[in-house]
Amino acid sequence: MVDWDYKRNDGISNWETFQTQACSYPSDPVDRPVGPSRPAFSITEFRSLALKPAKIVTQPGRHTLKGAYTNVYAEVSDQGFSPRLAGKVISVRAHPSSFAWNYGDGTTKTFTIQGGPLRPDQAELDSETRTSHVYTATGDYHISVSTTYTGEYSVDGGPWVPIIGTAQVNSPAVPISVWRTETHLYAENCLENPNGAGCPGTAGK
Structure with a gap:
Protein backbone atom coordinates (compact mmCIF):
# COMPACT_ATOMS: atom_id res chain seq x y z
CA MET A 1 0.00 0.00 0.00
CA PHE A 41 -5.14 18.48 5.78
CA SER A 42 -1.71 19.96 6.46
CA ILE A 43 0.00 20.94 9.70
CA THR A 44 -0.27 24.59 8.64
CA GLU A 45 -4.05 24.28 8.47
CA PHE A 46 -4.08 22.41 11.77
CA ARG A 47 -2.17 25.21 13.48
CA SER A 48 -4.63 27.77 12.10
CA LEU A 49 -7.54 26.18 14.02
CA ALA A 50 -8.85 27.87 17.17
CA LEU A 51 -7.18 25.44 19.58
CA LYS A 52 -8.05 26.30 23.17
CA PRO A 53 -5.33 27.06 25.71
CA ALA A 54 -5.34 24.98 28.89
CA LYS A 55 -6.69 26.54 32.08
CA ILE A 56 -4.03 26.62 34.82
CA VAL A 57 -5.20 25.53 38.28
CA THR A 58 -3.11 25.75 41.47
CA GLN A 59 -3.82 24.25 44.88
CA PRO A 60 -4.11 25.70 47.52
CA GLY A 61 -5.20 28.62 45.37
CA ARG A 62 -3.14 31.72 44.62
CA HIS A 63 -1.10 31.39 47.84
CA THR A 64 1.26 28.62 48.87
CA LEU A 65 4.12 27.95 51.27
CA LYS A 66 7.86 27.90 50.78
CA GLY A 67 9.20 24.34 50.88
CA ALA A 68 5.77 22.75 50.47
CA TYR A 69 4.33 20.86 47.51
CA THR A 70 2.04 23.03 45.40
CA ASN A 71 -0.32 21.10 43.15
CA VAL A 72 -0.41 22.53 39.63
CA TYR A 73 -2.45 21.08 36.76
CA ALA A 74 -4.01 21.93 33.40
CA GLU A 75 -7.72 21.74 32.58
CA VAL A 76 -8.11 20.90 28.88
CA SER A 77 -9.73 18.20 26.74
CA ASP A 78 -9.87 16.87 23.17
CA GLN A 79 -11.31 19.29 20.63
CA GLY A 80 -13.16 18.72 17.37
CA PHE A 81 -13.44 20.87 14.25
CA SER A 82 -15.31 20.62 10.93
CA PRO A 83 -13.52 22.82 8.37
CA ARG A 84 -14.08 22.53 4.63
CA LEU A 85 -11.23 21.83 2.23
CA ALA A 86 -11.43 21.53 -1.56
CA GLY A 87 -15.20 21.20 -1.35
CA LYS A 88 -14.99 18.27 1.08
CA VAL A 89 -16.26 17.99 4.64
CA ILE A 90 -13.25 17.50 6.91
CA SER A 91 -13.48 16.25 10.51
CA VAL A 92 -10.47 17.14 12.66
CA ARG A 93 -9.65 15.90 16.17
CA ALA A 94 -7.02 17.64 18.33
CA HIS A 95 -5.49 15.82 21.32
CA PRO A 96 -3.46 17.57 24.08
CA SER A 97 -0.38 15.37 24.33
CA SER A 98 2.18 17.21 26.49
CA PHE A 99 2.46 20.20 28.80
CA ALA A 100 5.56 22.39 29.19
CA TRP A 101 5.38 24.26 32.49
CA ASN A 102 7.26 27.37 33.59
CA TYR A 103 6.82 27.97 37.33
CA GLY A 104 8.24 31.48 37.28
CA ASP A 105 11.16 30.71 39.62
CA GLY A 106 13.52 29.50 36.89
CA THR A 107 12.14 25.95 36.95
CA THR A 108 10.61 24.31 33.86
CA LYS A 109 9.11 20.83 33.56
CA THR A 110 7.36 18.93 30.77
CA PHE A 111 4.74 16.25 31.40
CA THR A 112 2.70 14.00 29.15
CA ILE A 113 -0.15 14.19 31.66
CA GLN A 114 -2.19 17.26 32.57
CA GLY A 115 -2.51 16.38 36.23
CA GLY A 116 -5.65 16.85 38.28
CA PRO A 117 -7.16 18.05 41.57
CA LEU A 118 -6.12 16.61 44.89
CA ARG A 119 -8.01 13.58 46.19
CA PRO A 120 -10.38 14.06 49.14
CA ASP A 121 -7.87 12.31 51.41
CA GLN A 122 -5.07 14.72 50.49
CA ALA A 123 -4.42 17.98 52.35
CA GLU A 124 -4.35 21.12 50.23
CA LEU A 125 -1.02 22.11 51.75
CA ASP A 126 2.06 19.99 51.09
CA SER A 127 0.55 17.01 49.22
CA GLU A 128 2.86 15.67 46.51
CA THR A 129 1.37 14.87 43.09
CA ARG A 130 2.90 13.86 39.77
CA THR A 131 2.72 17.49 38.56
CA SER A 132 3.37 19.37 41.82
CA HIS A 133 6.17 21.87 42.39
CA VAL A 134 8.11 23.08 45.44
CA TYR A 135 9.16 26.73 45.71
CA THR A 136 12.41 27.23 47.61
CA ALA A 137 12.05 30.98 48.15
CA THR A 138 9.25 33.33 49.08
CA GLY A 139 7.97 35.89 46.59
CA ASP A 140 5.45 36.53 43.84
CA TYR A 141 5.69 34.39 40.70
CA HIS A 142 3.78 33.72 37.49
CA ILE A 143 3.03 30.19 36.27
CA SER A 144 2.55 29.49 32.57
CA VAL A 145 2.11 26.40 30.40
CA SER A 146 2.40 25.58 26.69
CA THR A 147 0.14 22.74 25.53
CA THR A 148 1.24 20.58 22.58
CA TYR A 149 -1.54 19.18 20.38
CA THR A 150 -1.40 16.28 17.97
CA GLY A 151 -4.17 15.79 15.43
CA GLU A 152 -5.90 13.55 12.94
CA TYR A 153 -8.49 14.13 10.24
CA SER A 154 -11.15 12.28 8.26
CA VAL A 155 -12.59 13.15 4.85
CA ASP A 156 -16.31 12.58 4.27
CA GLY A 157 -16.51 10.02 7.09
CA GLY A 158 -13.50 8.06 5.84
CA PRO A 159 -10.62 6.61 7.90
CA TRP A 160 -8.78 8.80 10.37
CA VAL A 161 -5.39 9.97 9.09
CA PRO A 162 -2.66 11.36 11.41
CA ILE A 163 -1.59 14.95 10.81
CA ILE A 164 2.19 15.16 10.53
CA GLY A 165 3.52 17.65 13.07
CA THR A 166 2.22 19.32 16.23
CA ALA A 167 0.74 22.65 17.34
CA GLN A 168 1.60 24.57 20.53
CA VAL A 169 -0.83 26.82 22.39
CA ASN A 170 0.31 29.07 25.25
CA SER A 171 -1.94 29.73 28.23
CA PRO A 172 -2.13 33.11 30.00
CA ALA A 173 0.16 33.12 33.04
CA VAL A 174 -1.40 33.10 36.51
CA PRO A 175 0.13 34.71 39.62
CA ILE A 176 1.03 32.85 42.80
CA SER A 177 2.43 34.16 46.09
CA VAL A 178 4.80 32.02 48.14
CA TRP A 179 4.82 32.65 51.87
CA ARG A 180 6.87 31.28 54.77
CA THR A 181 5.68 29.85 58.08
CA GLU A 182 7.01 30.62 61.55
CA THR A 183 6.66 28.49 64.70
CA HIS A 184 6.72 29.98 68.21
CA LEU A 185 6.57 28.12 71.53
CA TYR A 186 4.89 29.75 74.53
CA ALA A 187 4.58 28.66 78.16
CA GLU A 188 1.72 31.00 79.10
CA ASN A 189 -1.60 29.75 80.42
CA CYS A 190 -4.06 31.94 78.53
CA LEU A 191 -6.87 31.11 80.98
CA GLU A 192 -4.84 32.54 83.82
CA ASN A 193 -3.28 35.37 81.85
CA PRO A 194 -5.26 36.28 78.68
CA ASN A 195 -2.68 38.93 77.87
CA GLY A 196 0.24 36.53 77.98
CA ALA A 197 2.53 36.01 74.98
CA GLY A 198 0.75 34.08 72.23
CA CYS A 199 -2.71 34.44 73.83
CA PRO A 200 -5.71 35.87 71.94
CA GLY A 201 -5.60 38.99 74.05
CA THR A 202 -2.24 39.93 72.53
CA ALA A 203 -3.33 39.48 68.91
CA GLY A 204 -2.25 42.46 66.87
CA LYS A 205 0.05 43.78 69.61
Missing part, protein backbone atom coordinates in the same frame (compact mmCIF):
# COMPACT_ATOMS: atom_id res chain seq x y z
CA VAL A 2 1.44 3.38 -1.00
CA ASP A 3 0.46 6.89 0.19
CA TRP A 4 0.60 9.49 -2.57
CA ASP A 5 0.80 13.27 -2.28
CA TYR A 6 0.39 15.26 -5.46
CA LYS A 7 -0.88 18.62 -6.71
CA ARG A 8 -3.60 19.39 -9.22
CA ASN A 9 -4.04 22.65 -11.09
CA ASP A 10 -7.62 23.91 -11.28
CA GLY A 11 -6.90 25.45 -14.68
CA ILE A 12 -6.67 29.00 -13.37
CA SER A 13 -4.10 29.79 -10.72
CA ASN A 14 -4.75 27.61 -7.70
CA TRP A 15 -3.01 24.39 -6.79
CA GLU A 16 -4.55 21.90 -4.39
CA THR A 17 -2.72 19.14 -2.50
CA PHE A 18 -4.27 15.69 -2.42
CA GLN A 19 -3.52 12.30 -0.87
CA THR A 20 -4.53 8.86 -1.99
CA GLN A 21 -3.69 5.23 -1.23
CA ALA A 22 -3.24 2.42 -3.73
CA CYS A 23 -1.57 -0.97 -4.06
CA SER A 24 1.78 -0.86 -5.83
CA TYR A 25 3.01 -3.69 -8.06
CA PRO A 26 6.39 -4.11 -9.77
CA SER A 27 4.85 -3.34 -13.16
CA ASP A 28 3.25 -0.06 -11.98
CA PRO A 29 5.02 3.23 -12.66
CA VAL A 30 6.16 4.66 -9.31
CA ASP A 31 5.33 8.28 -10.19
CA ARG A 32 1.62 7.86 -10.99
CA PRO A 33 -1.06 7.92 -8.23
CA VAL A 34 -3.74 5.27 -8.53
CA GLY A 35 -7.28 5.34 -7.11
CA PRO A 36 -9.57 8.10 -5.82
CA SER A 37 -8.01 11.26 -4.42
CA ARG A 38 -8.75 12.98 -1.14
CA PRO A 39 -7.69 16.43 0.10
CA ALA A 40 -4.81 16.44 2.57
